[in-house]
Amino acid sequence: MTTTRTAPAARRPADVPRRSKRTGAAARAPWLLLAPFLGLFVLTFLLPIVVAILSSFTKVTRSGLFGEAGVTSEFAGFSNYAQALADGSFVASIGRMLLFGIVQVPVMIVLCTVLALMLESASAKWPGFFRAAYFMPYGVPGVIATILWSFLYVPGLSPLFDVAKIVGLTPDFLGANSVLWSIANIVTWSYTGYNMLIIVAQLKAIPVELYEAAKVDGASTWRVARSIQLPLIRPALMLTTVFSIIGTLQLFAEAQVLKTVAPAIDSQYTPNLSAYTTAFAYNDYNVAAAQSVIIAVAAFALSFAFLALTNRKSS
Amino acid sequence: MTATATKPPVTPAARARSAGPDRSAGRRRSSTIIVTALLVVVALYFLIPVYWVFVASTKSTADLFSTNGFWFAPTFSLWENIGRVVSYDNGIFGRWFLNSAIYAGIGALLATYFAAAGGYALAKYEFKGRNLVFGTILGGVLVPGTATALPLFLLFSQMGLANTYWSVLLPSLVSPFGLFLCRIYAQATVDTSLIEAARIDGAGELRIFHTIGLKVLTPALVTVFLFQLVGIWNNYFLPLVMLSDSELYPITLGLNNWLSQVDRLPEFYELTTGGVLLSIIPLSIAMIVLQRFWRGGLTEGAVK
Numbered sequence: 001m002t003t004t005r006t007a008p009a010a011r012r013p014a015d016v017p018r019r020s021k022r023t024g025a026a027a028r029a030p031w032l033l034l035a036p037f038l039g040l041f042v043l044t045f046l047l048p049i050v051v052a053i054l055s056s057f058t059k060v061t062r063s064g065l066f067g068e069a070g071v072t073s074e075f076a077g078f079s080n081y082a083q084a085l086a087d088g089s090f091v092a093s094i095g096r097m098l099l100f101g102i103v104q105v106p107v108m109i110v111l112c113t114v115l116a117l118m119l120e121s122a123s124a125k126w127p128g129f130f131r132a133a134y135f136m137p138y139g140v141p142g143v144i145a146t147i148l149w150s151f152l153y154v155p156g157l158s159p160l161f162d163v164a165k166i167v168g169l170t171p172d173f174l175g176a177n178s179v180l181w182s183i184a185n186i187v188t189w190s191y192t193g194y195n196m197l198i199i200v201a202q203l204k205a206i207p208v209e210l211y212e213a214a215k216v217d218g219a220s221t222w223r224v225a226r227s228i229q230l231p232l233i234r235p236a237l238m239l240t241t242v243f244s245i246i247g248t249l250q251l252f253a254e255a256q257v258l259k260t261v262a263p264a265i266d267s268q269y270t271p272n273l274s275a276y277t278t279a280f281a282y283n284d285y286n287v288a289a290a291q292s293v294i295i296a297v298a299a300f301a302l303s304f305a306f307l308a309l310t311n312r313k314s315s
Numbered sequence: 316m317t318a319t320a321t322k323p324p325v326t327p328a329a330r331a332r333s334a335g336p337d338r339s340a341g342r343r344r345s346s347t348i349i350v351t352a353l354l355v356v357v358a359l360y361f362l363i364p365v366y367w368v369f370v371a372s373t374k375s376t377a378d379l380f381s382t383n384g385f386w387f388a389p390t391f392s393l394w395e396n397i398g399r400v401v402s403y404d405n406g407i408f409g410r411w412f413l414n415s416a417i418y419a420g421i422g423a424l425l426a427t428y429f430a431a432a433g434g435y436a437l438a439k440y441e442f443k444g445r446n447l448v449f450g451t452i453l454g455g456v457l458v459p460g461t462a463t464a465l466p467l468f469l470l471f472s473q474m475g476l477a478n479t480y481w482s483v484l485l486p487s488l489v490s491p492f493g494l495f496l497c498r499i500y501a502q503a504t505v506d507t508s509l510i511e512a513a514r515i516d517g518a519g520e521l522r523i524f525h526t527i528g529l530k531v532l533t534p535a536l537v538t539v540f541l542f543q544l545v546g547i548w549n550n551y552f553l554p555l556v557m558l559s560d561s562e563l564y565p566i567t568l569g570l571n572n573w574l575s576q577v578d579r580l581p582e583f584y585e586l587t588t589g590g591v592l593l594s595i596i597p598l599s600i601a602m603i604v605l606q607r608f609w610r611g612g613l614t615e616g617a618v619k
Contacts, residue, residue, distance in 0.1 A: 026440070029520035033436035034448065037429040037494060044486040045455045048466035055466070115357060123350040132603040133358045136365070139598035141549035143567040144591055147574050148364045151371065151588070159367065159384030189361065221346075250459045253551040253567075260575050272461050272552070279465055280556075288465055296462040303457065 056080050056290040080290035089268040090291060094249075094298065096180065097270060101248040101302075104184040109241055111188070112196035113233070117225055119196075120203045131200070134193035142190060146257040149186045154261055174262035182262075183254045191247070195240040202236035203229060238310060242303045249299045252276070271295045365595065371588045372396050376581055379588075400589040408590055410562060411569035415548060417480070418565055422487030423544040427536050430490045434497025435528045439505060449498070455491035461552045468556045482557040483565070487547045493539035500535035501528070541605055548598060566594045 059076035084090055115134060119127045137145065152158045153173035164171050173182045206229065214224050252272040259265040267281065268274040272295065279288035370387055371379060373396070378388035400408050437449050467486060471477040476485070505528055513523045529536070551567045558564060561572065570590050577583040 025520055026514075027442065029524075030436035030440035030442050030445075032521065033432040033524060037433035037452075037489065038448070040429065040485065040489045041452060041455065041491070044467060044489050045458060045463060045491070046451075048463040048470055049458065051470055052462070052466035055469070115354075118350050118354060121350060123346040124354060125347060125351045130354045130358055133361055136599050136602050137361055139545060139548075139602035140365075140595050141551065141567045141598075143551045143571050144594055145364075147570060147587060147591055148368055148595075150574075152364060152367060156380055157384070157584075162383065189364070193361065246457065246459055250461045252461060257571055257574065260578070275465060276552075276556075285465070285469060292462045292465050296459055299459055299462075300457060 052289045052292050055286050056293050058286055060286060076286070080286050081294070083287050084290045084294060087268075087274075089266070090271065090274045093268050093271045093274050094294075097249055097251060100180060100184060100251070101245060103181075104187060105241060105244045105248060107184075108188050108192055108195065108244065109237065112192045112240070113199055113230075113237065115192070116196045116199040116203060116233075117229060120200060121221065131193075131197070135197055136193065137190050138194040140190065142186075142253040143257055145190050146186055146254045149182070149189070150258055150261050153182055153258075174258075174264060176264040179258065179262050179264045183251070183258060186254050186258075187247075187251070191244070195244070198240055199233055199236045202233045206232050238307065241306060245302050245306060246299045249295055249302070271298075365599070368588055368592050368595070372585075372592045376585050379584060396585050396589040397593065400586055400593060403586055407561065408566075408569065408593070411564050411566045412594070414563060415565040415567070418483050418487060418554075419544050419548040422484055422547045423540050426488045426490045426493060426543045427540040429488060430493030430539055431497050431529060431532055431536055432524065434494045434499075435501045435505065435524055435532065437494075438498045438501035439507065439510065439528075452491050452494055455489075456495060460550075464553050464556045467553075471557065477557055478559050478563065480563060483550075483554050483563075486553060487543070487550070490539060490543050490546075493543060496539055497532060497535055500532060505531050545598070545602075566590075570594065 057076055057078075057080070058073050059079060060071060060073045062071050118124055119131055124130070140148070152160055155161050160173075161171070172178055210228050211224065214228060219227070250272055251270045255265055255269045255273050256276075259267075259269070267277040271291065275288045275291040275295065278284050278291060367384060370385065373391050373393040374382065374388045375390060375392050375395075378390065378392075382388045433452075437445060463486075468477060468482075471482050476482050509527055510523055513527060514520075518526070548565075549567070550565075551571075554563075554565050554568050558568065561569065564572070570587060573583050573587045573590060577587065
């Protein structure tokens with residue numbers, strides 16, 4: 001490395017014109033490298049966002065009985081948003097997801113943190129096997145996971161009912177009050193291992209010296225977890241929580257697939273399902289666009305609220 | 316991530332770590348039993364649904380409803396069921412499987428390459444507009460994928476791309492999170508003096524990226540590739556919105572199509588459980604084998 005760097009130095013004065021050409025190439029290079037990514041990013045992120053925002057402010061009117069006399073679109077102000085927010089079922093679906101998030105996200109984050117700490121403690125046997133077993137559901141697509149669990153929720157097909165009968169219980173996994181928590185179970189099953197792995201990665205990055213110092217001081221396992229491990233895995237916990245909040249508001253596949261076996265789930269059960277129904281069942285793309293924007297803004301707002309809250313607490 | 320990436324491996328400390336930091340002096344045996352017992356119970360929770368679908372796919376439709384779900388029926392009809400899954404509707408299941416492999420394989424490979432090139436450019440070049448570009452892409456990390464799917468469908472239908480392979484493949488080629496990861500990793504690991512040396516030797520900028528950049532970035536690339544592979548394989552909303560032709564379906568959409576018919580035709584229970592079993596085998600194995608690389612990519616240098 002060093003030899004190649006010093007050797008051509010003598011050649012440099014003769015290369016002056018070539019060097020200026022080279023700086024031109026060096027100026028173009030980053031854009032050349034960025035071009036494929038940026039092109040696709042504009043096409044699949046920026047343009048759709050612009051389209052969504054524009055069409056959420058547009059009203060399309062079809063004249064004639066079946067729209068055969070032409071279609072006119074005009075600026076509609078916030079009327080699509082007003083229509084979306086006046087729809088009780090859509091607002092209720094957002095409230096439902098908030099309830100879901102307030103319960104499911106903390107449960108999952110606590111569970112994956114405890115699992116990560118146990119796996120990384122010296123007390124765990126076969127940590128490799130357990131890590132792989134917990135992570136495996138992440139490779140099962142949400143739809144497949146829901147199909148899998150839906151079989152376990154259906155009376156007559158599921159052995160869980162036989163087990164419950166022994167204990168004297170008659171569970172109803174698909175009832176109006178319980179189906180939300182049945183979905184929460186599927187989401188927890190799918191993502192706990194994935195979040196756990198992010199935390200394990202951060203735990204592995206803690207310098208051994210800290211553990212050794214704690215041992216010299218005679219700190220207990222509990223003390224080490226509280227004073228060393230938990231503060232140092234904070235960034236991983238924040239990351240997984242923010243992604244979980246965004247994921248909760250996007251919930252779609254689980255509810256849509258479970259709808260086939262659970263009559264308690266309607267076509268507006270989650271915000272995304274609502275937007276999908278508005279777009280493809282009612283063909284009202286403009287209101288659907290407004291709903292999509294509301295969902296994205298809500299996800300942003302909640303993520304930032306969470307980050308602001310945790311930052312204030314720490315400082 | 317960055318801090319550990321640059322740290323040289325400390326062998327004695329690493330060795331001490333591989334045995335696990337000892338913080339349980341005195342109560343070792345009893346705590347081992349308790350912790351391991353808890354881990355076993357949790358493992359049952361994660362594994363039982365998969366075990367159930369395996370048992371269910373060895374049964375005939377009649378046995379499925381009449382025998383205990385956690386144990387095998389007297390007649391073992393796994394091969395029969397799988398045969399029907401594979402041959403139903405002229406082997407449409409194989410087609411779906413292939414589609415998923417195409418979307419996820421090609422998508423993840425190209426997405427990783429594009430994210431690496433972009434992340435490397437943002438980390439290793441000073442140029443006007445760099446912060447604006449990076450900030451915009453970072454915003455993209457937080458935009459929910461489902462929020463863009465509906466407008467993307469409108470856009471693609473106007474361009475005549477809806478209901479084609481491209482409609483699922485093109486959005487899968489972009490990974491803002493991957494670019495973010497590659498930029499951090501390139502900043503920490505790609506040596507600027509090495510790039511300078513290559514320049515003086517007369518290597519072109521693109522060639523420097525392809526020979527030096529990609530090589531140094533490899534651990535981060537594995538992570539980005541795996542994230543993207545799983546992301547595309549598991550994606551449901553985008554293909555659902557884009558595709559109407561069942562020949563183009565990925566496996567998630569296809570199996571849901573079968574499930575929606577069980578009400579009318581109970582034989583679809585067999586097809587769906589068999590299909591679910593076949594579809595979770597490859598990715599589950601991939602997850603179990605690849606989770607060590609995954610960890611290695613995120614905390615490179617910390618653990619060997």
